Amino acid sequence: MLRCCLAALLAAIMLAIQPVSAQPTISITTYHDGESCPGSCDAHVVFHSRHNGTANAFAPSSSATEPRRCAVNEECRICFDGSPASCMTAVYRGGGPPPTKFDVTPAFLDAHCGQPGIPSTLSAYCRNLDRVAARFAGRGYCLMEEADARCQAVRARAQERYDLDRPIYERCLSMGEAAFNRTQPPARQRSLACAYERNGTGQNSRGVTWRKLLPGACPTPTFVGANGLDCCTSNLHSSLAFGVSECAGFILPRG
Numbered sequence: 001m002l003r004c005c006l007a008a009l010l011a012a013i014m015l016a017i018q019p020v021s022a023q024p025t026i027s028i029t030t031y032h033d034g035e036s037c038p039g040s041c042d043a044h045v046v047f048h049s050r051h052n053g054t055a056n057a058f059a060p061s062s063s064a065t066e067p068r069r070c071a072v073n074e075e076c077r078i079c080f081d082g083s084p085a086s087c088m089t090a091v092y093r094g095g096g097p098p099p100t101k102f103d104v105t106p107a108f109l110d111a112h113c114g115q116p117g118i119p120s121t122l123s124a125y126c127r128n129l130d131r132v133a134a135r136f137a138g139r140g141y142c143l144m145e146e147a148d149a150r151c152q153a154v155r156a157r158a159q160e161r162y163d164l165d166r167p168i169y170e171r172c173l174s175m176g177e178a179a180f181n182r183t184q185p186p187a188r189q190r191s192l193a194c195a196y197e198r199n200g201t202g203q204n205s206r207g208v209t210w211r212k213l214l215p216g217a218c219p220t221p222t223f224v225g226a227n228g229l230d231c232c233t234s235n236l237h238s239s240l241a242f243g244v245s246e247c248a249g250f251i252l253p254r255g
Helices: 003-017 104-110 122-134 153-177 178-182 236-242 244-250
Strands: 028-029 046-047 076-080 087-091 102-103
Touching: 028 104, 028 122, 028 236, 046 087, 076 102, 104 122, 104 236, 122 236, 153 178, 153 244, 236 244
Parallel strands: 028 102
Antiparallel strands: 046 102, 076 087
């Protein structure tokens, strides 16, 4: 009997001292998928539903120790790790990226980069964008400096792609995606509220594929990037968060 009780006590002690799973560390990504972007792609965050109502993302009226779920289109307390200093308040627009990522908009970066008191993870992300942007100092960016004569051809090509695709995008929306796709060959079918191609043609050197964002889904004054991942905006600094190659076609050469 004593042996049984000792065994039970030992088991209880071992259970009590088991390490608690660490709070996930969340990284930052940036997105702008045009008309599909909620809130007209204002300053907001989206993240995987598994984080909602946890110590990483909770309603401001609750706490990290007793978290409640954030409501879509309302403010949410987001925390990049277990430190209170890693937390900030942002408008939450719903789900989006894979787990362990906070996907923010260019408008979010414009609003917070350089501000005092932001979490260190965000501050480091912004500083890295500063370093990348410094590589292009002195070079014109055609979505910001459209008066530059060298930008006319660049903008004209982007505008032509938009003008060709926009009526098709609008027709898909008016018909409904399923009905529209029944009238189209596979190469012209669309997905994700008509904004993306249905059959992915994007592929990188590692063989990773994706569905490209189509030109008509990027509203003025934005244009779809070279890789079909995001809409390049008039702010080069935040657009570089998509990766240099995405919006590089709008950056003029030196001289």
